[in-house]
Ligand SMILES: [Zn+2]
């Protein structure tokens with residue numbers, strides 16, 4: 001069937017102005033609105049045709065293309081199946097004409113045009129949540145984990161249909177549409193609202209001979225292994241959403257998601273500060289006084305670090321790029337090493353003699369109070 005001319009559809013002249021076109025569409029929308037013409041396919045088609053024409057002719061640019069090239073000029077404005085309610089950008093106009101609550105009617109008629117929630121949404125499987133504890137070492141570079149999780153999967157006996165013999169009947173209450181229409185009064189006369197059919201829970205089908213294994217549910221509890229890729233730099237309390245890996249919906253429904261809740265394990269030695277890592281590292285008095293080269297652990301191994309002569313206890317050293325890889329970034333945080341001078345205990349006789357000698361030199365030096373560790377740390381991170 002050849003496509004009708006848009007001007008002809010709306011019954012307006014080719015030179016019609018915007019207001020005339022809107023008026024013509026309004027008239028047709030009121031005339032052919034599906035709720036005023038229940039079960040009238042022709043009225044439904046006319047309403048859709050008029051809406052398509054209005055969509056094009058009410059837009060200056062689209063109208064110009066159409067005037068110049070005809071239907072070929074605006075073909076790519078719509079999806080491969082031609083005009084769909086998703087393409088209709090004048091919902092506001094319709095609300096003006098018919099009042100609020102119009103979207104639901106479109107959905108029932110044309111399969112989820114507005115808002116995208118069609119009747120099948122009730123068949124979506126549940127989202128599942130699992131918790132995943134990661135060490136700082138894993139968080140630093142990212143991790144890949146295999147987790148076992150209990151999910152609902154399609155019943156293997158009935159292949160997810162829920163029916164023992166593969167048969168189902170159309171629901172009599174909603175006549176297979178999955179929706180029931182309730183009539184209410186409005187400014188423009190009787191209006192219908194749409195609700196999910198309680199008898200078939202929106203599925204439109206009733207299974208009489210239920211599968212004995214899943215009792216008609218079409219799904220069974222199973223344990224499966226999932227693979228979780230955790231990017232570096234995640235934090236306590238963050239979620240990773242694995243789309244379409246949750247429970248399958250009943251009777252051939254769609255899948256929910258899995259939400260992986262991240263927990264950060266406390267580390268024995270490392271402490272996290274954003275993407276930086278703090279490590280307290282003990283050094284001996286002689287190392288502090290004379291200087292030394294030490295090997296300190298990092299999140300990914302260990303590195304050599306120079307302790308200069310005369311290092312005070314609490315001094316901070318920065319190991320660039322040895323912290324945590326930032327989430328969605330190319331840079332890595334640093335490792336801050338706090339050198340702590342350890343006072344020796346359980347001294348040998350010889351050591352006591354040496355320290356006694358040293359004590360005799362103490363009066364040559366003056367001791368003064370200094371800045372606290374916290375204020376030094378703040379300076380480091382600022
Ligand atoms: Zn089954």
Ligand SMILES: [Zn+2]
Pocket residue numbers: 171172173174175176177178179197198199200201202203204205
């Ligand atoms: Zn029903």
